[in-house]
Amino acid sequence: MYHIISIRDFGRRDLDYLLDRAREFDAGECRSATLDDKLVALLFFEPSTRTRMSFATAMARLGGRSIGVDSVEASSIVKGETLADTIRVVSGYVDAIVLRHPKEGAARLASEFASVPVINAGDGAGQHPSQTLLDLYTIRQSMPIDGIDVGLLGDLRYGRTAHSLALALSLYGVTLHTIAPGGLEMPANIALELRERGMEVVEHSDVQEAIRELDVLYVTRIQRERFPDSASYYNVASSYRIAPDLLAGVKDHLMILHPLPRAGEIDPAVDRTPYARYFEQARNGVPIRMALLHEVMK
Amino acid sequence: MSRKDRSRGLLVSPIKNGTVIDHITAGEALNVLRILGITGSTQECLSIATNVESKRMGKKDIVKIENRELRTEEVDRIALLAPQAKINIIRDYRVVEKKGVEIPKILKGVVRCPNPGCITNTNEPVESTFEVLPKGLHCLYCDWLIKDDIANHII
Ligand SMILES: Nc1ncnc2c1ncn2[C@@H]1O[C@H](COP(=O)(O)OP(=O)(O)OP(=O)(O)O)[C@@H](O)[C@H]1O
Ligand SMILES: [Mg+2]
Ligand SMILES: [Zn+2]
Numbered sequence: 001m002y003h004i005i006s007i008r009d010f011g012r013r014d015l016d017y018l019l020d021r022a023r024e025f026d027a028g029e030c031r032s033a034t035l036d037d038k039l040v041a042l043l044f045f046e047p048s049t050r051t052r053m054s055f056a057t058a059m060a061r062l063g064g065r066s067i068g069v070d071s072v073e074a075s076s077i078v079k080g081e082t083l084a085d086t087i088r089v090v091s092g093y094v095d096a097i098v099l100r101h102p103k104e105g106a107a108r109l110a111s112e113f114a115s116v117p118v119i120n121a122g123d124g125a126g127q128h129p130s131q132t133l134l135d136l137y138t139i140r141q142s143m144p145i146d147g148i149d150v151g152l153l154g155d156l157r158y159g160r161t162a163h164s165l166a167l168a169l170s171l172y173g174v175t176l177h178t179i180a181p182g183g184l185e186m187p188a189n190i191a192l193e194l195r196e197r198g199m200e201v202v203e204h205s206d207v208q209e210a211i212r213e214l215d216v217l218y219v220t221r222i223q224r225e226r227f228p229d230s231a232s233y234y235n236v237a238s239s240y241r242i243a244p245d246l247l248a249g250v251k252d253h254l255m256i257l258h259p260l261p262r263a264g265e266i267d268p269a270v271d272r273t274p275y276a277r278y279f280e281q282a283r284n285g286v287p288i289r290m291a292l293l294h295e296v297m298k
Numbered sequence: 299m300s301r302k303d304r305s306r307g308l309l310v311s312p313i314k315n316g317t318v319i320d321h322i323t324a325g326e327a328l329n330v331l332r333i334l335g336i337t338g339s340t341q342e343c344l345s346i347a348t349n350v351e352s353k354r355m356g357k358k359d360i361v362k363i364e365n366r367e368l369r370t371e372e373v374d375r376i377a378l379l380a381p382q383a384k385i386n387i388i389r390d391y392r393v394v395e396k397k398g399v400e401i402p403k404i405l406k407g408v409v410r411c412p413n414p415g416c417i418t419n420t421n422e423p424v425e426s427t428f429e430v431l432p433k434g435l436h437c438l439y440c441d442w443l444i445k446d447d448i449a450n451h452i453i
Binding site: 125 | 420
């Protein structure tokens, strides 16, 4: 049985295979690859609109059906029941489970108790592999990933999307440029792991210093909760905000990505530049999740 | 009993059957017992000697456990704290088996994950699971890395 739990479980070849499959689904080349007799459970123990909707969309596009519980219903399910028990029970109803849960490692645990495949749709501050895959997919639509320069901007301390994207990019000989406000730098053990995987990691103190070198700028949310007061938040947030004037002299093919939702990290005026690719990125969640759902249930 | 031991006979008395853990890194005897799950409230009859002089190690600790032969899987985790420890199985006052300890690849239910958000710190029916890497202990659920002070994380 095939589970999708953590980007760490994937080698370069696995990633490339899934990206290729997603492209085939995107191009409509897989009309016969349907899941019309399949049912998936979307178990979301934490709120999420985007991820949940794109899994539901992907399943519907494949001709399959999904049943789901959202965070409110889910919280009553778990009253007194362990996740392990919920998973054992739901395994009896469906052909695969997509799980979003607030605890790190929840998806790994679920895969141990499930009798059907489990896809991790985000476990707390932990892994969110389908997000990483769609990030890679979006980059690869425009350029080969090998050897490019990728900047990660924003909260690199708590931001799980940044961590797992960096891990995946380390398989492609990418040079990573980290740009984070003081206190939100990438944790030392993650930077160490990246370097152990052979990745060149360059730290920068501001965007301006790095932006002209970049092929991809990946912006993540800076959350207000991370700051002691709103003054220090606004101070940091404004100095890390991407606005059109910052983009003078960047590479023509620079792509700006963001996992969305954005707070104030990207000025809406940037949306009208050719560099803004985050809406396309969000749209790519569907073919990626089609590839994943199909892969685990085919 | 060897002659040199008899000369230290006051430290610990001989046992008829059981296990002697010798050459424990000085000062780690109590942590070794904790990692074995042997506490004051368990049944075993124990003798512990700490900071005993040792030709090979300068100082060492020794633990003697009566009427219990420790199995390899339960004993290997000692290597995290005392890599040079030697396990001696005693039957009828004699050492019948002597083995070293090897650091296991996976530790299940031995250390608690320091990450409060980790699924292993909930009421789920799951044991903490760490893989032992050169740079530390890696939680297989949440990817947390315990770099030092392993003794402090023993369950
Ligand atoms: N019957 C016994 N009761 C208690 N302790 C014992 C008994 N027999 C041996 N020991 C202890 O077990 C350890 C190993 O005994 P052994 O006779 O093999 O000593 P050794 O030759 O010094 O071995 P090593 O090379 O491992 O130090 C010693 O610390 C010894 O004091
Ligand atoms: Mg000796
Ligand atoms: Zn953990």
